[in-house]
Amino acid sequence: MKTSRSEIRPRVDSRVLVIRWLIVCSILFLVGGLFFFQIRNADRYVQLAMNNRLRVIRIPRVRGQIFDRQGRPLAVNVTVFDVMAYPVDLTEESKARFLEAVNRQGIPLSSEELSAGISRRFWAPYRAVAVVSGLTMTQMTSLLNDPSFPSGFFPLPRQRRDYPAGPLTAHVVGQVGEISEGELASSGGEYAGGDVIGKTGVEKYYETLLRGDPGERALQVDARGRPRGDLDKKDPVRGGDIHLTIDLAIQKKAAALMGDFRGAAIALDVKTGEVLAIYSSPSYDPNPLAWGISSAEWGPLQEDPRHPMINRAVSAQYSPGSCWKAFTGYAALECGAVTTKTQITCTGSYKLSNQTFRCWRRWGHGQEDIIRALRDSCDVFFYTTSQLVGIDRYLSLGRRLGLDGPLGIDLPGESRGNLAGPEWKKGKGLGAWFKGDTVNYSIGQGYLLLTPLQMVNLFATIANGGTVIQPHVNKDLKPLRRDPHLNGNCLSIIRKGLKAVVAPGGTGWRAGTWGVSVAGKTGTVQNSHGDDHAVFIGYAPADAPRYAVIYYLEAGKGGGKEAAPMVGQLLAFLLEQDEGTKENDRAKN
Numbered sequence: 271m272k273t274s275r276s277e278i279r280p281r282v283d284s285r286v287l288v289i290r291w292l293i294v295c296s297i298l299f300l301v302g303g304l305f306f307f308q309i310r311n312a313d314r315y316v317q318l319a320m321n322n323r324l325r326v327i328r329i330p331r332v333r334g335q336i337f338d339r340q341g342r343p344l345a346v347n348v349t350v351f352d353v354m355a356y357p358v359d360l361t362e363e364s365k366a367r368f369l370e371a372v373n374r375q376g377i378p379l380s381s382e383e384l385s386a387g388i389s390r391r392f393w394a395p396y397r398a399v400a401v402v403s404g405l406t407m408t409q410m411t412s413l414l415n416d417p418s419f420p421s422g423f424f425p426l427p428r429q430r431r432d433y434p435a436g437p438l439t440a441h442v443v444g445q446v447g448e449i450s451e452g453e454l455a456s457s458g459g460e461y462a463g464g465d466v467i468g469k470t471g472v473e474k475y476y477e478t479l480l481r482g483d484p485g486e487r488a489l490q491v492d493a494r495g496r497p498r499g500d501l502d503k504k505d506p507v508r509g510g511d512i513h514l515t516i517d518l519a520i521q522k523k524a525a526a527l528m529g530d531f532r533g534a535a536i537a538l539d540v541k542t543g544e545v546l547a548i549y550s551s552p553s554y555d556p557n558p559l560a561w562g563i564s565s566a567e568w569g570p571l572q573e574d575p576r577h578p579m580i581n582r583a584v585s586a587q588y589s590p591g592s593c594w595k596a597f598t599g600y601a602a603l604e605c606g607a608v609t610t611k612t613q614i615t616c617t618g619s620y621k622l623s624n625q626t627f628r629c630w631r632r633w634g635h636g637q638e639d640i641i642r643a644l645r646d647s648c649d650v651f652f653y654t655t656s657q658l659v660g661i662d663r664y665l666s667l668g669r670r671l672g673l674d675g676p677l678g679i680d681l682p683g684e685s686r687g688n689l690a691g692p693e694w695k696k697g698k699g700l701g702a703w704f705k706g707d708t709v710n711y712s713i714g715q716g717y718l719l720l721t722p723l724q725m726v727n728l729f730a731t732i733a734n735g736g737t738v739i740q741p742h743v744n745k746d747l748k749p750l751r752r753d754p755h756l757n758g759n760c761l762s763i764i765r766k767g768l769k770a771v772v773a774p775g776g777t778g779w780r781a782g783t784w785g786v787s788v789a790g791k792t793g794t795v796q797n798s799h800g801d802d803h804a805v806f807i808g809y810a811p812a813d814a815p816r817y818a819v820i821y822y823l824e825a826g827k828g829g830g831k832e833a834a835p836m837v838g839q840l841l842a843f844l845l846e847q848d849e850g851t852k853e854n855d856r857a858k859n
Contacts, residue, residue, distance in 0.1 A: 324501065325356055327398045328462055329485030330428040334509035336443055336472060336480075338518045339546075339745055344443045345473065347429035351410040352400035354426045357388055364420040371416040372402060377409065400464055404430055404561055431466070431473075431560045435518060437553035438525055441581040442516060442545075442681065442743060444471020445556035469559070471581075472512065472743060474682045482509030513745045515544035523843045524549045527836040532576060532824040533803075534583040534722040537840060540730040540809060540818050543739035543749040545679070546844065548723075550582040584684045587719040588822060591793030591829065592647045593807050594714025596732060596764055598656065599640055601667050603760040607658035610763060613637050616650035620709070627653050627709050630794070644767030645776045647792060649713050656712035661703060664711060665691045670754040671731060672738050673724055678750065679741045687724050690717035714793065726820035729790070729807045732768070733815035736761055765789060769812045772838075777830045778806060781838035786845050787812040788838055792829035801825040806833035810841040817844045 336345035353372075365384060372379045379402060387401055401423070405413070410425050431446045433439065447469045449461050461467065467481070468474035485506035490498045524535040524547040537547040554571065571579065580586060602608045618634035620627045629635070629649040635642075643651035668674055668689045676684040688694065692703035695717065710716030720728075723741060731738050736756035740749035768789040772782040777792040790808025797803050804826025809818040819840050821833040 325398065325489045325491050327354065327426065327487040327489055329426075329487055329504075329506050330466070331482040331484050332429050332506050332508045333431065333446070333466070333482060334480045334511040337511065337513045338516050338521075339514060339544075340517060340519075341513070342518045343434050344439050344514065344516070344518070346432050346434065348432045349407075349427055350403075350430040351405045351407065351425045351427055353402040353405070353410075353413070353423055354398040355401050355423045356398050359422045360388070364422055367418045367420040368401070368423055371413060371418040371420075374416060374418065375409065375412050377402065377405070377413070398426070400426070433556045433560065435521075436555050436557060438521055438549075439516065439518070440471070440553045440556045441550045441583065442471055442514070442548050443556070444473035444475075444682075445469055445560045446473050447559060448562065466560075470556075470579075470683075471681060472514065475680050476512055476744070480509045480512065483507040514743050515539075515546060515745050516548070516743060517546050517847070520547040520840075520844060520847065521549060523547075524840055525551070525553075527839055528821070528823075531826055531832075532582075533822045533826065534586065535821050535836070535840070536583050536722055536726045536819065537844060538726055538730050538741060538818045540734040540815050541739075543730075543741045544745070545741055545743050546817070547840075548583045548743070550580070552576050552578040554578040581681070581683060582722065582822075584679060584681055584721055584723050587685050587687055587721055588803060588805075589716075589718060589795045590714040590720050590725050591795035591803070591805055592649075592713055593725060593729075593791045593793040593805055593829075594718065595644060595647065595652050595712075596768060596791050597667070597671075597728060598652055598659070598664065598712045599644060599767065600732075600756070600760055600764050601663055602655040602659050603640065603763055604667070604757050605659055605663050607655055608640055610640060613639055614643070614651045614654050616648050618650070620650045620653040622653075622657070622705055622709060625706050627706075640763060641767040641770055644764070644791065645770035645773070647771075647777045652712040653709050656708045657705060659712075661691055661708045661711065664708075665689055670756075671728060672752065672754075673720065673728065677723060677727055677741055679723060680744050680747060684723070685721050687721055688717065688719040690719075715796065722820050722822045725805070725822070726807055726818050729809055729820070730818040731756075732761060732764060733789075733809040733818055765812075768808075772808065772812070772834075778808070778834045780830060781806060781808050781834040781841075783835070784838040784842040786810050786838070786842045788841055789815075790834070790837060792834060794827075794829050797825060801827050804829040804831070804833045806830070806837045808834070808837040808841060810845060816848070817841060819844075 333347060335343065335347060338344055369379060369381055369384060384401060388399060413419060433443060446466045449465045449467045453467060454461055454463060468477040483506060486504045487500060488502040490501050520537060524537060528535050528549060528551045532551055535547065535549045538545055616629055616635040616638055618629050618632050635646050635648045638648045638651045673687060674689050675686045695703050707716055711718055727741055736754065738752040738754055742749050768791055770776050771778040771791055772788045778790055781788045781790055788808045788810045789812040790806055793805035795803040795805065804823040806829045807820045809815040819837045821836040823833050826832045
């Protein structure tokens with residue numbers, strides 16, 4: 271049966287209509303999709319497109335350098351090379367080829383170390399990170415020419431920190447290291463993962479001055495991540511240089527005299543507060559720490575029972591021993607408890623209630639006045655006067671001299687010491703303060719603790735006529751000066767006593783055998799862990815003081831025997847340096 275033409279047309283028209291509607295809907299869908307992707311999400315997809323061809327390299331900061339007072343370099347920058355890569359571009363194949371290349375060139379790197387190095391630098395996908403650091407020009411050239419070296423890795427020169435004096439200035443100059451995750455989190459966006467930051471010493475204290483500002487390089491790359499040219503570049507801003515008060519020649523002499531003893535040595539200018547030498551023993555080499563060491567190397571350094579990384583000069587707290595008698599002697603004079611005419615008989619012991627306190631000289635010193643008591647370091651004289659002065663006057667004087675807290679040296683980690691006293695003892699749950707505590711206090715024992723810096727600064731104050739000056743290591747720093755309102759006549763008497771200490775017959779006579787006039791005080795401190803500590807603090811010239819020096823020797827046995835000669839020799843060296851400088855100045859004129 272045939273279908274008529276009139277019956278076919280309605281069917282065809284209905285099919286065409288459906289097809290037309292499908293075409294229209296498809297067009298509307300495509301237009302809508304284009305609108306959605308190209309208009310509403312334009313910024314996002316433009317950024318994604320840029321990310322396929324844009325890489326940002328953060329150019330490391332160039333730190334300012336550190337010099338001694340004569341311009342000798344203490345912390346410098348040396349050009350080395352880092353191998354950089356973008357985490358987003360790294361594949362297992364490229365990493366394997368890279369490892370093959372570096373190992374063939376004798377550069378130790380495992381796959382675990384490579385992965386850890388990438389992940390611990392807190393990277394953003396399109397920001398380059400260093401996968402190998404600190405290569406020399408020779409190493410970098412050899413690596414780039416290795417047949418296995420893959421595309422996507424590239425060299426970036428940077429400045430590595432070097433410390434020419436090594437252990438000699440480790441505690442004062444300090445060292446840098448890679449920023450930690452905690453430091454990064456608290457930096458307020460000032461740093462990025464992989465940045466270098468001051469960790470100790472001057473490097474840490476003056477971080478904001480030394481660090482400079484990083485640069486940035488916007489790099490165009492192709493689809494395989496290969497560089498195709500710079501889009502933009504901002505050069506780094508170099509950090510500021512610092513000239514220290516430290517004299518490297520004096521520092522070397524101070525360290526050489528210390529030898530193998532554990533302890534601290536400090537040399538101060540009594541008129542300016544400048545630190546000419548500050549040495550802590552034992553020391554360590556800061557260079558490997560600045561360049562990056564493994565946990566296997568770091569562990570033994572941290573666990574070393576000698577604690578080489580502690581700056582004993584400013585962080586360790588010790589009993590000052592008999593050096594403290596200059597302080598308690600002054601307190602007795604100032605309050606009128608004694609005069610130069612006061613005579614006290616030393617029989618070798620002092621009785622207080624049912625307690626007996628021994629003098630170091632068991633058979634006694636006989637009749638002693640304040641000057642002879644300092645010369646002989648007579649314990650009984652100071653035991654007796656302690657009950658006339660009292661702990662409150664001692665504490666008041668200590669606060670006036672700034673010994674109740676840090677002195678404010680421009681180095682990190684300064685301890686505050688411990689003037690102790692009744693409130694402190696009670697607060698520690700140690701009970702009431704007894705008269706016997708004051709007896710021990712009078713000779714620098716008991717609960718009293720000071721840093722070597724506090725001790726030598728006390729003697730600098732005595733030497734300069736009574737001004738407390740902030741010790742400092744930055745030559746451009748203007749130190750704080752404070753007047754503790756000391757009595758000039760009382761100071762003069764104490765200085766006579768300190769001069770007698772170094773005269774023939776005094777406990778510190780060995781300090782005066784080096785051709786210069788020295789005044790000072792010996793100290794021998796009881797040590798429950800072994801031999802007694804030895805300390806001597808002196809200044810020179812005795813009648814017109816310029817420099818004060820301390821040597822504090824852990825387990826040094828005797829201050830007069832071991833520490834006093836060291837102080838005398840360093841003071842002689844300081845004054846020789848002065849004469850040499852004057853001769854050079856005269857020659858120039």
